[in-house]
Amino acid sequence: MKEDFLHYVWQHQYFDKTSLQTETGELITVLRPGYRNADAGPDFLNARLQLGEVEWNGAVEIHLRASDWHRHQHQTDAKYDQVVLHVVYTADQDVRRTNGSVIPALALAARISPGMLLTYQRLMGPPAPVALPCAPLLPVVPDITRTMMMERALLERVEQKAGVVAALHEALGHDWEATAYHALAAGFGFRKNSEPLARLAKVLPLAVLRRHRHDLCQTEALLFGQAGFLAEQDAADEYLLRLREEYAFLRHKYGLPAGLAEHEWNFLRLRPANFPPVRLAQLAALLHARPTLFAALLSAQSVAALEQFFQAPVSDYWRQHYRPGKPGKVPALGRSSVQLLLINVVVPLRVAYARHVGQPDLVEAAVGLLEQVPAEHNHLTAPYEALGFCHRTAADSQGLLALSHLYCQPRRCLHCAVGSRILQPNSVVR
Known part of the structure; x- marks a missing residue:
């Protein structure tokens, strides 16, 4: 298990909250789980929790084991003094802020459904015979979810390429x-x-x-x-x-x-x-x-x-x-070479310019050019086609390539709309 699985579980509150309490027996009510922090410091900020009779506003830190707090040296870092709840899979020891006060802990090992854990392990397990870790579980994913994720991945891929152009423009x-x-x-x-x-x-x-x-x-x-x-x-x-x-x-x-x-x-x-x-x-x-x-x-x-x-x-x-x-x-x-230049040079160049001048409509128009270009077919897009993903234009191809490079190959299933749908409590393996 990786820590990002617990991040996912906490963010979506996919665990049993019956008689929720800290390791010392204080009742917990989650009023707001907080917002994921992408910078240095605790994992979730602006959480709102009721511990016993007291309502707290602060941060939540996530670890697989409570002892990871010390392994990461948080006990000497004042940024972590704002943590009001330590969410862990296993509570193997108490942890303290820099002033010595104990931080309440919530252990999730007994609160995550076995089905969700099994589904997660299937996604994260050894490489499957097919390129997509979620291939056997795709029937539970609606077509609209697949399409939405392809569009999101497409924009991420285009923005990455545009970022390279923007850096070149700066240089x-x-x-x-x-x-x-x-x-x-x-x-x-x-x-x-x-x-x-x-x-x-x-x-x-x-x-x-x-x-x-x-x-x-x-x-x-x-x-x-x-x-x-x-x-x-x-x-x-x-x-x-x-x-x-x-x-x-x-x-x-x-x-x-x-x-x-x-x-x-x-x-x-x-x-x-x-x-x-x-x-x-x-x-x-x-x-x-x-x-x-x-x-x-x-x-x-x-x-x-x-x-x-x-x-x-x-x-x-x-x-x-x-x-x-x-x-x-x-x-x-050749025409295929021209189309590759359009995909890899013209569209990123136009998106970079649109971002530079602050005209989002130009971004949409640039990406729209990809819908006028035939789809690419290669060894990376083939597994998605075989599983029924839409693949008609270069916009689809770029979306599938982005899914492969940004999500499927690095096993970032928890950050993918398809993986997230599979892991929903009503979709997991029983």
């Missing part, structure tokens, strides 16, 4: 255009090359690229040079020689810092169309074709408009080469 001196550039650069790396592309953006400022965006060759020279793909090339490849010459001149002109090396890029288990040089060429084409990034990404009113934004033709050389000096016919940026 870049509140420049939204530069923020869009850095976010797009990382996005064009997709999963395997997001980190090196993010580092590339740091060593190749947007201000430099802006001065040469009118010339696709120079834009490519800057990107490929700082990425480390022009260090060596076939002397017979005239285009690469030109890029190298342009890069040498521009690097000296702007005093660019050392860039990346070719070995820092990931090619393993990637199809040629996803190779880093291909993505760099597509990014170069976008920077060349679109004079502004942020305004266009913010103002687009539909997925179709955003798909059009990303359709920027690459140079002739990169239509025919997967890597420098390695020929082969290369497809254009």
